[in-house]
Every structure is written in C-alpha cells, then in structure tokens.
Amino acid sequence: MDRVFQIIVDNTSGVLSRISGLFSRRGYNIESITAGVTADPRFTRITIVTSGDEAILEQIEKQVAKLIDVRDVRELKPEESVYRELAMVKVKVSAKEREGVISLSNIFRANIIDVAPQSLMIEIVGGQDKIDAFLDLLEGYEILELARTGIAALGRGIDRVVHIEDDGTVRGWTDHMRALEEEKKLQQKKNGKKARK
Amino acid sequence: MNGAQSLVKCLEKEGVEKLFGYPGVAIVPFFDALKDSSVEEILIRQEQNAAHAAGGYARTTGKVGVCVATSGPGATNLITGIATAFADSIPLVCITGQVESHLLGNDVFQEADVSGACESFVKYSYIVRDPADIPRIVKEAFYIAGSGRKGPVLIDFPMDIQLAEAGKFSYPKEISMRTYKPTVRGNGKQIKNVCLQLSKAKKPILCVGGGVHLSGAEKEIRQFAERYQLPVVSTMMGIGVMPSDHPLYFGMVGNNGQSYGNRAMNEADLIMMVGARVADRSVSQPGLVMTGKVLIHIDVDPAEIGKITGATTPLVGDIRTIFKEIEKHEITTDTSAFLRKLTEYKTQAKQDKQIASRNNMRKRAPHTIDPAAFIHTLSNAMDKDAIITVDVGQNQMWACANFAVREGLFLTSGGFGSMGYALPAAMGAQIAEKDRQVVALCGDAGFQMTMMELGTIHQYKVPMKVVILQNHTLGLVYQYQKLRCEKRYTMTEMDDSPHFECIAQAYEMEYYHISEESEVNDVLREFLLDDHPAILVCDVDPEEMA
Structure with a gap:
C-alpha cells in the first residue's frame, strides 16, 4: 500500500538530489515526489509517496532522518491527513464529443482551462482516487497528454501542525505550545525579579 | 585574508597537525596559505592514498584525518579512499580544489562534480560559495565527521573563493546545528531493560564491532566482560577490542571467522551487538542466527538498528557513555557452564587446526x-x-x-x-x-x-x-x-x-x-x-x- 511521508528540509542546494538519491540507492520506491517552499521560506516541504513493508518503511524514516539537511520526517497517515493532487489532461475531441467531456468534467468539478478546435485541456484537483476515476471515465476518448503533479499533503487539524520555530527547531503543535508557555513563565520570572529590584 | 588563508586558519583552530595531500593548480592557493601555518603537509604519491593515510592517522590518533586534493582527476582519485572511510565510519575531512565558481557546470579543464559523485558515501558535503561561510563550514565539517556515527565530510573549494577576500576572521566557538544532533546518552529505561535481560539470560554473548574502537570504549567493554564473565566475539572491525589471548575472547565471527566463535553465537540465548551493524560478512544468515534469541543492539546510529534484523532491545547512543552508565547497575548472571562449553570448543578447534597445519606442511x-x-x-x-x-x-x-x-x-x-x-x-x-x-x-x-x-x-x-x-x-x-x-x-x-x-x-x-x-x-x-x-x-x- 502507498504511504505518504512529509519531510521538512533546509533549503540548501542539492537537498532534493540527496533525498531522491537516497531512495534510489537503497532501492526504495518513489511513487511520487513533490517539493515546495513552506510558510517559512528557509525551509522546503517534500512529500514523498512510497511503498514497502513495515521494515522498509521504518528504514526509510530512519535513513531520511539521518540526512543532515533534514529537520523533520513523519508519515502522514491517510485517516489523519488530506492528500491532494492536480492533474492536467489534454483530450482529443471533435465538435460532437466536446459537450460530453465538458459535462463529465462538471460532475468531477474539474475545470476546462484550454479549448482548441481539436482538443480540450482539463484541470482536476483531488485525491488520487478521484483523479484515477476521472481518467477511467475518459477512456472512451483519446487522451493526448497527461501531467500529474504528485501528491501534496497536510495533517488534519491543529494538533498535527508541524511548527517551525523562529530558530529553526521543528516541533509538533503541543510541544510548540508547551515551549511557548515555558518561555512566558521564564519571562514572568525575569520581570518579577526586575520588579523586586 | 583570503578564503584559502581562512580555511588554513580554521584547520589550525581545529587542532590539525598534519594533512595528506597532492596539489594541482585549483588547490594551489590553499597550499600556498599552508606554508605560513603550523599544519604540516605530507605529499603523497596518489590521492587515493591520501585518504587511506588520513584514515590510518585518524584511527591511530582518534582525531579527524585530513586529506587534500585538486579538482577533477585529483578529486576522483580520492573517491576510493573516501568510500573506504565511509564504509568503516572513519572520520575524515576531505578538501578538494574546484574550478572557479562561474565556470562550474561548463565541463572546463579538470572539472568534476565531486560532491555529486561522492554523495552516497560521504556523511555530508559542502561546496563553498562565499568565503565568509568558511569558518562555519569547517566547524560543522569537523563536528559532523567526528561525532555520532563518524565518517568522511567533503569540502569542495572553488579556486575563486580561495582567492576572494574573506573579511575579518572569527572562528565560531560553539556549534548549533538544528538538524544534526547525534544521541550520546542512552535511554535510561532501555539501559535498565538491558541489565534485566542480561540477568535473565543463561548463555549471553557480546559481539563487538568497530564502533567500540570509534567510541574509545575498549576498556569499558573489557571491564564489563570481565566483571560478569561474559564471552566476547568480534567482527573484523572489532578485532583488538579484546586481547586475542583473553580467556573470554572467542575470536572473529562470520564466514571468514573462527568456527568456535560462530558456534558461540549460535548457541547463545542472548546476543549483545555493540557497535556492529550485523553486516553480511559477519552474520551471513541473520534470520537463522537470531531466531529464538534476545538481541540487544547498541549503536550510535539508530538506522543500523533493525536494518538487517529486528532487535528485542534497541539502545541508541555512544557506546562508552552507555557502558559507563550500565556499570552503575547490578547484573546477576552465571555464565560458568556456557563458558566451559565454549572454552572446550575453542581448545578443540585449536587442536584440530594444529593437526591440519601439520598435514598441510607435507603438502606445501x-x-x-x-x-x-x-x-x-x-x-x-x-x-x-x-x-x-x-x-x-x-x-x-x-x-x-x-x-x-x-x-x-x-x-x-x-x-x-x-x-x-x-x-x-x-x-x-x-x-x-x-x-x-x-x-x-x-x-x-x-x-x-x-x-x-x-x-x-x-x-x-x-x-x-x-x-x-x-x-x-x-x-x-x-x-x-x-x-x-x-x-x-x-x-x-x-x-x-x-x-x-x-x-x-x-x-x-x-x-x-x-x-x-x-x-x-x-x-x-x-x-x-x-x-x-x-x-x-x-x-x-x-x-x-x-
């Protein structure tokens, strides 16, 4: 079964090649890999879809964590996360076929983003299942070109936020809040001392 | 001060006394700066040997070894030596000259993407882009090479950066790397657990690897084995942790090892792997050897634990620190019956060997x-x-x-x-x-x-x-x-x-x-x-x- 890993890395040159190199060298599978800057521009979020048995997945996590540019690696389990992918499909359509493809796209809430005399370009966003289902339904038509981005993913809710502190430390949300509180207490203590003085 | 002088100054700050190298035009500014420093250079005859020599130096002194080569062929010649050090976790800082930054990627004379080529067998690599970064990079490089699971770190140093003005020199006193924090102290609960498991075992054995040498824990391991009368076997890299003629030592294991060492491993009910990675040459059939046994795996690299075989009790940290901690606990164990049996095997094997060698003599x-x-x-x-x-x-x-x-x-x-x-x-x-x-x-x-x-x-x-x-x-x-x-x-x-x-x-x-x-x-x-x-x-x- 496919598993999704979220990796937060320093935005250094060669970091993507270090990660993908590690996967290919150790024979781990990559179904898809996406990378993009996080809310903090110093860091990049890499989302890798991979597969393997428990032992391999454990090794993937450990070996990735060992890379020096990696700040955080964790699995985004399906029940606790949202996955999204974008696909662009170019379908060959005659004037007669056009209506059918458009209405199919509407059902899937896909957008027509380019219309040409002999083709339509459709943009669809969703989980992989939805995109697969849409592509299945397009089987009656000739798909000229297909571009899929691979999965981007986030954990659900505030509890699963992976927070990057100003100093670059990566913490889970509860740890982040705890750290904030401790800092506040420390500040209060300091202020108290000052007041006494 | 230019970049090359800055780098040399950093080496002095790191306490480097000797380095092994071979010049080429792309690293000449560095060697030029070296002339005015306390660091002594040794001109080897081929770059591969600079890395091997630096490895021998590192393993003897316990310090990080340093080797230097020029760009292109000099750098690629280093590679076998770097890979050798990586496989045995030997701490090296390898410095290579590189063509001028603006020419990188143009396939110019003596250009090789050495950081790309070495990626899978260095712990980390740097390409210096800004001379102001040199002190931080060198500080990090030595820290990464010599801590945690040790290994080679590469610094690729373009010619123009060597010559560029580096500004006022200041060497960082402390190091802060958010993404790299090797575990030193073992988990207290797991240490207790290890002692508990050992107390329960009837036929425990220690299998020591190169990690013991790298951690400088030979003395601690010997004392531990002697205190509880635990038999010890070693991997090839662990040879020398125990003196060869020690009554508790049962030789090297693996397909080139001693028969009595392998037998000892097979018959044990608890194996304590210390600084060994269950490599194929040491444990050729981990599934068979480990079945029905308690496996305690102690290593500084968490990724080694469970890579080949699942450990009953994993323990991550520096071996010396961990054994100093274990020392404080009380373990009750009686290995006398097991030891007697293993000693019999050893005596028998040695006799057989003598007979075989006498027979061979006639054929020789x-x-x-x-x-x-x-x-x-x-x-x-x-x-x-x-x-x-x-x-x-x-x-x-x-x-x-x-x-x-x-x-x-x-x-x-x-x-x-x-x-x-x-x-x-x-x-x-x-x-x-x-x-x-x-x-x-x-x-x-x-x-x-x-x-x-x-x-x-x-x-x-x-x-x-x-x-x-x-x-x-x-x-x-x-x-x-x-x-x-x-x-x-x-x-x-x-x-x-x-x-x-x-x-x-x-x-x-x-x-x-x-x-x-x-x-x-x-x-x-x-x-x-x-x-x-x-x-x-x-x-x-x-x-x-x-």
Missing part, C-alpha cells in the same frame, strides 16, 4: 612457509602496543584468524575491502606516532596497487615496515576460482612479479626474504629491530587456502 611446496603460523609468530615478535595494518585478500583472512593483538591496533578495510589499503594506512599511522612500531601486512598484489607510496616513505623517512606475502596470485580470487570455477584461473596469476629486492633498493629500504620456516624467527627479529623502513617478502604456496 618446497621453499614456502605457513602463512598462518608466520602471522602468529609475527604478532608475538612485534611490540605489545604495535600497530598492524592489514590489506585485503588472503593475507587479511590469515591475519584475522592468527594475528594476536595485545595492546596494539589492528587496522584493516573491513566494510569496503579496498586492496592497497595497508601500505598508505600504515604510513598514516606511523606519521601519527613516530615512536610506535607500525607494520603493514599485504599480499604481493595489494602491495603493487599502492607501492608508489614507498616514495613518500622514503621522502619523509617514515620508519615503517612492510611484510609482503608473495604467492604470485590474487590469492583470494584464485582460491575462489579453484573452488567455484573448477580451477579455471583467469586474471589471477601474476607470474612475473617484480624483484622486490630491487624495489627496496630503489627506495633505500632494508630488504629481507623468508622462504624457509627455519628462517622465520631470526629474520623477523632483525627485520623489526631498528627504526629504518624495511620490506620483508615471505614466499607462500599459491595453493595455500585461507
């Missing part, structure tokens, strides 16, 4: 010696704390089984198996400690792979000794072809070996030769006596099996 070609017995005699003739470097091949197998380590070091390329390692590594070790006895043991093939370093030995008057076991074959592969290819020997015979005596003469080294058992003791005494570099060639029957 005239004017050849018994390599196994010779190596044992050599080890006893050497100083107690001497360093032996062992090459790769039959000589390595014989040495692992027969060299008696007392208080010295046994250095070999275990993980990567790089032929030609022994000579440059011995050079590095001898340059690190010029008053200690250092002997390189190699075959005639491995010796010829790096014998150009005799030039370095000659130039710097390195008083090391070289023993060559000469059988005019690539012994281990020859042996493999004998057994697996029905004696169809291809590419393994080297009939017209050079006259090593003439080579010794060319480099003004003493030369000795042994072809009869009766000569061994006398010649060895003389060979080891003074501190003049010397070569000893011993004739070995090519049909001799390792």
Whole structure:
C-alpha cells in the first residue's frame, strides 16, 4: 500500500538530489515526489509517496532522518491527513464529443482551462482516487497528454501542525505550545525579579 | 585574508597537525596559505592514498584525518579512499580544489562534480560559495565527521573563493546545528531493560564491532566482560577490542571467522551487538542466527538498528557513555557452564587446526612457509602496543584468524575491502606516532596497487615496515576460482612479479626474504629491530587456502 511521508528540509542546494538519491540507492520506491517552499521560506516541504513493508518503511524514516539537511520526517497517515493532487489532461475531441467531456468534467468539478478546435485541456484537483476515476471515465476518448503533479499533503487539524520555530527547531503543535508557555513563565520570572529590584 | 588563508586558519583552530595531500593548480592557493601555518603537509604519491593515510592517522590518533586534493582527476582519485572511510565510519575531512565558481557546470579543464559523485558515501558535503561561510563550514565539517556515527565530510573549494577576500576572521566557538544532533546518552529505561535481560539470560554473548574502537570504549567493554564473565566475539572491525589471548575472547565471527566463535553465537540465548551493524560478512544468515534469541543492539546510529534484523532491545547512543552508565547497575548472571562449553570448543578447534597445519606442511611446496603460523609468530615478535595494518585478500583472512593483538591496533578495510589499503594506512599511522612500531601486512598484489607510496616513505623517512606475502596470485580470487570455477584461473596469476629486492633498493629500504620456516624467527627479529623502513617478502604456496 502507498504511504505518504512529509519531510521538512533546509533549503540548501542539492537537498532534493540527496533525498531522491537516497531512495534510489537503497532501492526504495518513489511513487511520487513533490517539493515546495513552506510558510517559512528557509525551509522546503517534500512529500514523498512510497511503498514497502513495515521494515522498509521504518528504514526509510530512519535513513531520511539521518540526512543532515533534514529537520523533520513523519508519515502522514491517510485517516489523519488530506492528500491532494492536480492533474492536467489534454483530450482529443471533435465538435460532437466536446459537450460530453465538458459535462463529465462538471460532475468531477474539474475545470476546462484550454479549448482548441481539436482538443480540450482539463484541470482536476483531488485525491488520487478521484483523479484515477476521472481518467477511467475518459477512456472512451483519446487522451493526448497527461501531467500529474504528485501528491501534496497536510495533517488534519491543529494538533498535527508541524511548527517551525523562529530558530529553526521543528516541533509538533503541543510541544510548540508547551515551549511557548515555558518561555512566558521564564519571562514572568525575569520581570518579577526586575520588579523586586 | 583570503578564503584559502581562512580555511588554513580554521584547520589550525581545529587542532590539525598534519594533512595528506597532492596539489594541482585549483588547490594551489590553499597550499600556498599552508606554508605560513603550523599544519604540516605530507605529499603523497596518489590521492587515493591520501585518504587511506588520513584514515590510518585518524584511527591511530582518534582525531579527524585530513586529506587534500585538486579538482577533477585529483578529486576522483580520492573517491576510493573516501568510500573506504565511509564504509568503516572513519572520520575524515576531505578538501578538494574546484574550478572557479562561474565556470562550474561548463565541463572546463579538470572539472568534476565531486560532491555529486561522492554523495552516497560521504556523511555530508559542502561546496563553498562565499568565503565568509568558511569558518562555519569547517566547524560543522569537523563536528559532523567526528561525532555520532563518524565518517568522511567533503569540502569542495572553488579556486575563486580561495582567492576572494574573506573579511575579518572569527572562528565560531560553539556549534548549533538544528538538524544534526547525534544521541550520546542512552535511554535510561532501555539501559535498565538491558541489565534485566542480561540477568535473565543463561548463555549471553557480546559481539563487538568497530564502533567500540570509534567510541574509545575498549576498556569499558573489557571491564564489563570481565566483571560478569561474559564471552566476547568480534567482527573484523572489532578485532583488538579484546586481547586475542583473553580467556573470554572467542575470536572473529562470520564466514571468514573462527568456527568456535560462530558456534558461540549460535548457541547463545542472548546476543549483545555493540557497535556492529550485523553486516553480511559477519552474520551471513541473520534470520537463522537470531531466531529464538534476545538481541540487544547498541549503536550510535539508530538506522543500523533493525536494518538487517529486528532487535528485542534497541539502545541508541555512544557506546562508552552507555557502558559507563550500565556499570552503575547490578547484573546477576552465571555464565560458568556456557563458558566451559565454549572454552572446550575453542581448545578443540585449536587442536584440530594444529593437526591440519601439520598435514598441510607435507603438502606445501618446497621453499614456502605457513602463512598462518608466520602471522602468529609475527604478532608475538612485534611490540605489545604495535600497530598492524592489514590489506585485503588472503593475507587479511590469515591475519584475522592468527594475528594476536595485545595492546596494539589492528587496522584493516573491513566494510569496503579496498586492496592497497595497508601500505598508505600504515604510513598514516606511523606519521601519527613516530615512536610506535607500525607494520603493514599485504599480499604481493595489494602491495603493487599502492607501492608508489614507498616514495613518500622514503621522502619523509617514515620508519615503517612492510611484510609482503608473495604467492604470485590474487590469492583470494584464485582460491575462489579453484573452488567455484573448477580451477579455471583467469586474471589471477601474476607470474612475473617484480624483484622486490630491487624495489627496496630503489627506495633505500632494508630488504629481507623468508622462504624457509627455519628462517622465520631470526629474520623477523632483525627485520623489526631498528627504526629504518624495511620490506620483508615471505614466499607462500599459491595453493595455500585461507
């Protein structure tokens, strides 16, 4: 079964090649890999879809964590996360076929983003299942070109936020809040001392 | 101050005393800056040996070894040495010259993407882009190389950055790397758990690897084993953790190991793997060996635990720190029955070996010696704390089984198996400690792979000794072809070996030769006596099996 890993890395040159190199060298599978800057521009979020048995997945996590540019690696389990992918499909359509493809796209809430005399370009966003289902339904038509981005993913809710502190430390949300509180207490203590003085 | 001067200054700050290197135009500013520094440079004869020598230096001193090469071919020549260090977790900082930054990627003269090429066998690599970054990069590089699971770090240093103005020099006192924080202290709960498991075991055994040496925990392990009377076996990289003749030591394990060592592992009910990675040559069938046993795996690298086989009790941290902690706990264990049995196996195996060697003697070609017995005699003739470097091949197998380590070091390329390692590594070790006895043991093939370093030995008057076991074959592969290819020997015979005596003469080294058992003791005494570099060639029957 496919598993999704979220990796937060320093935005250094060669970091993507270090990660993908590690996967290919150790024979781990990559179904898809996406990378993009996080809310903090110093860091990049890499989302890798991979597969393997428990032992391999454990090794993937450990070996990735060992890379020096990696700040955080964790699995985004399906029940606790949202996955999204974008696909662009170019379908060959005659004037007669056009209506059918458009209405199919509407059902899937896909957008027509380019219309040409002999083709339509459709943009669809969703989980992989939805995109697969849409592509299945397009089987009656000739798909000229297909571009899929691979999965981007986030954990659900505030509890699963992976927070990057100003100093670059990566913490889970509860740890982040705890750290904030401790800092506040420390500040209060300091202020108290000052007041006494 | 330019970038090159800044880098040299950083090396001084890191306490680097010696480095091994070879110049080219792209690294000339660095060597130019080195001239005004306290760091002593040793000009080797081929870059691969700079990395091996730096490895031997590092393993002798416990410090990070440094090697330097130029861009392109200089850098690619380094690669085998870097990979060798990576496989055995030896701390190195490797500095390579690089073409000017704005030319990178244009395939200009002597350009190679060395950081790309080395990616899978360095711990980390840097390409210096801004001379202001040099102090931070060097500080990090030494820290990364010498901490956690040690290993080589590469700094690729473009020519223009070497010459660029680096501004005011300030070396960071502290290091803060958010993404790299190796675990040193073991988890307290797990340590208690380890002690509990040990108390429950009836037939516990310690299997020690190179990690023990890297952590400097030899003393702690010996004391631990002695206190609880625990039998100890080792991997190839763990040789020397226990003195070879220690009653609790049961030899090296693995497919080239001692039968009684493997038997001990098989019969144990608890295996404590310490600084060993359950490598294929040590534990060829981990599934079989580990079934029904408790496996305690102690390593500084969490990724090694569970990579090959699942551990019952994983314990991540620095071995020395962990054993200092374990020392505080009380363990109750009675291993006397198990020890008695293992000692019986050992005695029996040693008797069998003597008989076999006597039988072999009759079969042996005239004017050849018994390599196994010779190596044992050599080890006893050497100083107690001497360093032996062992090459790769039959000589390595014989040495692992027969060299008696007392208080010295046994250095070999275990993980990567790089032929030609022994000579440059011995050079590095001898340059690190010029008053200690250092002997390189190699075959005639491995010796010829790096014998150009005799030039370095000659130039710097390195008083090391070289023993060559000469059988005019690539012994281990020859042996493999004998057994697996029905004696169809291809590419393994080297009939017209050079006259090593003439080579010794060319480099003004003493030369000795042994072809009869009766000569061994006398010649060895003389060979080891003074501190003049010397070569000893011993004739070995090519049909001799390792």
